[in-house]
Amino acid sequence: MKVLVWMLVLVLVVVGVVSSEGVDAPPNVLVLLADDLGIGDLGCYGNTTINTPNIDRLASEGVRLTHHLSAAAYCTPSRAALLTSRFPTRYGMDANRVLQIPVILHTTSNAALPKDEVTIAEAFQAANYTTALVGKWHLGMECSFLGKSCLGPSNHGFHSFFGIPTTLFFEFGEPGSFWVFPLWKMMNRALIATWLIIMCSLMFGYYKKILKASHIMAILLISHFLFIFLWFTFNHCNFTSGASTLSWAAYVLLLPFRLLDGNPARPPSTSSVRVSEWFRTNYNSFLFRDNKLVEKPIQLEGLTQKLVQESTQFLTSRAKDNRPFFLMHSFTHVHTPMFSARHWKGRSRHGRYGDNVEELDEGVGAILDTLRELGLEKNTLVYFTSDHGGHLEAVEPGTMERIGGHNGRFKGGKGQGGSEGGIRVPGLYRWPGILPTGVTVDVPTSLMDLMPTVLSLTGLPNITQLVPRSADKELDGVDISRLLTEYNVVEERGKNEHTGKDQHPTRRIFLHHCQEDVHAMRLYTGEHVYKMYLYRHQWHKGSTQCGWGPMNYCPCFTQIYNLTTQPMLYDLIQDPYEDYPPITHNTSEYKAVTRELLAYLQQWRDRVYFPPSQISSWGNFMWRFWVQP
Incomplete structure (x- = not known):
């Protein structure tokens, strides 16, 4: 009896294999x-x-x-x-x-x-x-x-x-450095000059008691925030190299600095987009x-x-x-x-x-x-x-x-x-x-x-x-x-x-x-x-x-x-x-x-x-x- 059962199982397996081969996957x-x-x-x-x-x-x-x-x-x-x-x-x-x-x-x-x-x-x-x-x-x-x-x-x-x-x-291929501040860039030199002018103005205002301490702190916070924003833009978004990742609003903020480059009227070209090695590597x-x-x-x-x-x-x-x-x-x-x-x-x-x-x-x-x-x-x-x-x-x-x-x-x-x-x-x-x-x-x-x-x-x-x-x-x-x-x-x-x-x-x-x-x-x-x-x-x-x-x-x-x-x-x-x-x-x-x-x-x-x-x-x-x- 057991022999017949095993033979039946074997036949079913063979039939299953043959039938599966006949079905196209x-x-x-x-x-x-x-x-x-x-x-x-x-x-x-x-x-x-x-x-x-x-x-x-x-x-x-x-x-x-x-x-x-x-x-x-x-x-x-x-x-x-x-x-x-x-x-x-x-x-x-x-x-x-x-x-x-x-x-x-x-x-x-x-x-x-x-x-x-x-x-x-x-x-x-x-x-x-x-x-x-x-x-x-x-x-x-x-x-x-x-x-x-x-x-x-x-x-x-x-x-x-x-x-x-x-x-x-x-x-x-080049990770680059985050802390960059090349002085050969006109934008960076303009940033330093602007920062020095602001600092001297604040010291003068405080000495002459024209500005209160609270006013000075507010101006310092705002000016340093803008300074960091512009530094990042100039050095990592490479605004003057023929490319920008900023909106038109950012372009308006940067317009005074673009005057230094002799290009006040035109928005930045985007025909060849370039950002710094650090920016591209860390954000893309x-x-x-x-x-x-x-x-x-x-x-x-x-x-x-x-x-x-x-x-x-x-x-x-x-x-x-x-x-x-x-x-x-x-x-x-x-x-x-x-x-x-x-x-x-x-x-x-x-x-x-x-x-x-x-x-x-x-x-x-x-x-x-x-x-x-x-x-x-x-x-x-x-x-x-x-x-x-x-x-x-x-x-x-x-x-x-x-x-x-x-x-x-x-x-x-x-x-x-x-x-x-x-x-x-x-x-x-x-x-x-x-x-x-x-x-x-x-x-x-x-x-x-x-x-x-x-x-x-x-x-x-x-x-x-x-x-x-x-x-x-x-x-x-x-x-x-x-x-x-x-x-x-x-x-x-x-x-x-x-x-x-x-x-x-x-x-x-x-x-x-x-x-x-x-x-x-x-x-x-x-x-x-x-x-x-x-x-x-x-x-x-x-x-x-x-x-x-x-x-x-x-x-x-x-x-x-x-x-x-x-x-x-x-x-x-x-x-x-x-x-x-x-x-x-x-x-x-x-x-x-x-x-x-x-x-x-x-x-x-x-x-x-x-x-x-x-x-x-x-x-x-x-x-x-x-x-x-």
């Missing part, structure tokens, strides 16, 4: 996002001097997009667009024409991704996925009073978060776990490995349950400043920047290897990209060592509105058994396509069904799943190449913004990819960049040609790098294409409302000490 999704990585930095996009074997493996095992476009050439707006599939100008996550601050600068900033916007993480959370963000956020931490709780990513669909709230700054250099601060300041050496370890631990924990996951690993590389673990220093042929790219590749490899070791690889859709193009102008402070990215032969880079080098980014999709391998797609696509595409590939409902409140949110990204899966393959030099024809909308228009302005437009017709410039950069002669320097770049709101009266038109199929003269103005081709694009732009402006910028608002921009973590 929900697919997982892994997004790998690099920071400031140029498309010309990777082997799979033509680089032969920087070693990126793991990222190249993703390309050989999946689909490589060669015409992949960022929604902005700055971190904050680009990342907002990636998560929401909507242009950041639709909800104020871009600069305005007054302050022209393109990214969130403080952990305590009041600017943040609006809660009514729907992210890809919220979509997967609604589909009963476990969601996690590891690495860089840079979309507002929404800290409460005294920094007791900084919800940030948890307000936008992520069950867990481990990473940095804003971005990396050069000052993170944070590592968070969920909504709590766990490290201050950030230890840069080993940070990449620490973040990768967090993601591998997340994957390990997910392998133990049947619930699918959405993991977004947002690397801090290759944003300045350059830092590497000891075993990566000096290994690259391209100095510290090359070391950073190769360390990034090592991190990608570690995460992919963990997927394979845990048996998750075949059921995980992987997407790799960069938030925007490389920072061409960046050099190490105090040296001329180049630490900026490479955008191949595409012109321009980080910070530019419509220049190809600033918005053309790598794009790799891999899903073994579902997506083809070793395929190249040259059709224009966007980072904003991620949410509708991944929801479609994983078999989930669309975003309005998953999150009903998104019904009034018009998406700017489109579903490119057919483009990735249904392809025409031809043999060319032993490689699989794919034109993408017949699997994608035969006509699509892309907008390329700088703040609220559209600097360029792109029209895909199936046979042509036209690009029309309304504004274009004035680069240095013989170059496509704006000099050299740690903080230098070509901001999209300065040094531009206004071409709105006669736009410049290229056919990127015939001239992908814009090396030759544009299409002649008097041709029928030029007239037809520009007429169509300008008409589309007018319709866009008539129907799309852009709210005031959150980032470039004085109230949001200033440091809010009362919510400091």
